[in-house]
Amino acid sequence: MTISRYDSATSKTAKKNGVANGASFRGAARTTERRAGGSSPRQSRAAGPRPETTLAQGGGTVDATTGAIVPPIHIATTFVRDADNQYRRGYCYGRSDNATARQVEDVLTNIESGSGTLLFASGMAAATTAFLALQRPAHVVVPTAMYWGLQQWLEDDAPSHGLDVTFVDAGDHLALRNAIRPNCTRLVWIETPSNPIWSITDIVEAARCAHDAGALLAIDSTVPTPVLTRPLTLGADIVLHSATKYLNGHSDVVAGAMVFAKRAAAYESAARLRRRMGSALGSFEAALLLRGLRTLHVRVRHQSASAMAIAEHFADHPAIARVLYPGLLSHPGHAIAARQMQGGFGGMLSMRIRGGEDAAISIAGRLKVWKRATSLGGVESLVEHRSSIEGPGSSCPSDLLRFSVGLEDVDDLIGDIEGSLASAASDSRPSRSRSPSGRKRAQVRL
Ligand code: PLP
Secondary structure, rough: OEEEEEEEOOOOOHHHHHOOOOOOOOOOOEOOOOOOOOOOOEOOOHHOOOOHHHOOOOOOOOOOOOOOOOOOOOOEOOOOOOOOOOOOOOOEEEOOOOHHHHHHHHHHHHHHHEEEEEEEEHHHHHHHHHOOOOOOOOEEEEEEOHHHHHHHHHOOHHHHHHHEEEEEEEOOHHHHHHHHOOOOOHHHHHHHHEEOOOOOOOHHOOOOHHHHOOOOEEOOOOOOHHOOOOOHOOOEEEEEEOOOOOOOOOOOOOOEEEEEEEOOHHHHHHHHHHHHHHOEOOHHHHHHHHHHHHHHHHHHHHHHHHHHHHHHHHHHOOEEEEEEEOOOOOOHHHHHHHHHHHOOOOOOOEEEOOOOOHHHHHHHHHHHOEOOOOOHHHHHOOEEEEEHHHHOOOOOOOOOOEOOOOOOHHHHHHHHHHHEEEEEEEEHOOOOOOOOOOEEEEOOOO
């Protein structure tokens, strides 16, 4: 199998009684008035509860036995058969799924406007399952700008699983269309905004390219979350989330999710693999994830607003070569992002620091409010020198710092970066003893 690269230039009333009886908002059809990025989408009230309501109430379920508004955690690994040898209650063994996870799956299906969701033990377990579930031989098209861990798997491991992988600049429609092989390509994978440079791919256009060739479109939508983008309403077939990030939002659960537009072959095949490979999410993690999801809208909107303020504040800073954030007018993908993201442009941004790798690492090292750690999407703000963690072979620019904006006061976050830049600038000026004349103003070197 080959790996090739195309490097182009670069119920209204939510079934009221259903809620009271322990049913959920599951399956409510919904329509959304679409607005450009920066304003919030509002749903037609006639379509059923709005996503905020579904999320805040964890799906709207009230425990049928106790009336508890927070559901119990189902930890049983095995379930009793009926006397006539049937499993009518839908549960058999804990490796297939569990009732706590199913509740989260229903919430995600609802807010993504899908038909079914599968939760996994990590985002990587979910993503790799999307590829492994394909019928072979399989050609897949994936972006050059994407989450590094999955990119490595696609480069190093996917070929030995019978997957023929083509990397392409997915933001270039022509290159994307040329990379797809009609009746041969089974899956087109995109990520938008893409980690860590936040390039934008037009979802509607990518769906058209994929479907014209008989392929499915899958989107890693970890960063925008369903609060800002709902890819299934734009033509995608599968949505992937590292639920470790914004969906959980508290940096205390590793989880993944795949939401499907249709409960068809791709869903069934992924569910079978998850069962056979034992990669379902455990019930404790699912319960924590449900708790995190209850505040998803509030967190993501706040984080997006803060990220925008930070991006604008530093856009013209002399020590920053470039701020990468799709909310900025200067971002090449801004117009498309404004079309397909509602209510904000996400909580992730990157800055390229003048002075290169050493300067970037030095700036990160002086930050006090921002924590130097990998991952993203939590309530606490994180900064990371991405090429350090990606290591040799990383295509991430070595002068790039990635910022995951949390819920702290935005002025504290901006002030911390300002302080770090100022301290680095002052350290780089020759001291009087090193520069006896002291007349010439030292060049700021960052
Ligand atoms: N997708 C994106 C955009 C990510 O950032 C990550 C992890 O950083 C993943 C997928 C993989 O998720 P996980 O770490 O939950 O396996």
